[in-house]
Amino acid sequence: EAGVAQSPRYKIIEKRQSVAFWCNPISGHATLYWYQQILGQGPKLLIQFQNNGVVDDSQLPKDRFSAERLKGVDSTLKIQPAKLEDSAVYLCASSLDRVIEQYFGPGTRLTVT
Amino acid sequence: TQLLEQSPQFLSIQEGENLTVYCNSSSVFSSLQWYRQEPGEGPVLLVTVVTGGEVKKLKRLTFQFGDARKDSSLHITAAQPGDTGLYLCADNYGQNFVFGPGTRLSVLP
Numbered sequence: 001e002a003g004v005a006q007s008p009r010y011k012i013i014e015k016r017q018s019v020a021f022w023c024n025p026i027s028g029h030a031t032l033y034w035y036q037q038i039l040g041q042g043p044k045l046l047i048q049f050q051n052n053g054v055v056d057d058s059q060l061p062k063d064r065f066s067a068e069r070l071k072g073v074d075s076t077l078k079i080q081p082a083k084l085e086d087s088a089v090y091l092c093a094s095s096l097d098r099v100i101e102q103y104f105g106p107g108t109r110l111t112v113t
Numbered sequence: 114t115q116l117l118e119q120s121p122q123f124l125s126i127q128e129g130e131n132l133t134v135y136c137n138s139s140s141v142f143s144s145l146q147w148y149r150q151e152p153g154e155g156p157v158l159l160v161t162v163v164t165g166g167e168v169k170k171l172k173r174l175t176f177q178f179g180d181a182r183k184d185s186s187l188h189i190t191a192a193q194p195g196d197t198g199l200y201l202c203a204d205n206y207g208q209n210f211v212f213g214p215g216t217r218l219s220v221l222p
Contacts, residue, residue: 004155033210040214041214041215042117042201042203042212042213042214042215043156043201043210043212044212045209045210045211048209056209091155091156093155101158101161102158102210103155104154104155104156104157105155106153106154106155107153107154107155
């Protein structure tokens with residue numbers, strides 16, 4: 001069974017530029033999560049989708065971050081414009097349902113200079 | 114807002130030693146999960162505990178959940194270099210997940 005795929009693995013941009021990350025969850029998984037993991041911290045949930053609907057985006061900085069999950073399969077997370085403090089690893093995870101084990105992708109390491 | 118604390122923050126030991134890391138919550142856990150995250154990878158679930166006082170064993174790893182369901186420990190016996198990684202505790206809180214900051218373990222050969 002293929003795991004959660006994310007791309008790119010690494011991205012370096014300058015502040016005020018835009019960036020997008022892509023996630024393809026495990027086939028059949030209804031729930032998809034985006035997390036931000038700053039160096040030295042645990043992952044922080046940004047947004048959770050159930051199929052193509054948003055369940056929770058209370059910690060998503062909506063003035064600059066956006067995410068979508070069209071057709072309830074893969075998802076993109078966008079930052080526009082990026083700030084220095086957005087430097088982090090962005091993890092995508094998926095699960096069969098909201099209360100069942102979640103599987104993480106390898107993450108995208110973003111550096112904003 | 115629930116806060117999870119983990120200690121120690123860093124731990125470096127020799128192969129073959131035993132160790133214990135801790136996780137404490139500001140409120141009662143809904144269900145506690147322990148993850149291990151290796152460099153350049155996402156976290157991988159090790160165990161889920163739900164019942165206060167519960168003890169689970171996974172090979173050389175022993176997970177203990179406090180009676181009051183506000184704390185947990187992870188004990189590793191005879192640590193190996195393959196145990197190196199970031200150990201995270203998390204709560205499945207209101208169908209979302211709240212993570213602690215992690216304990217970074219380094220096992221030297």
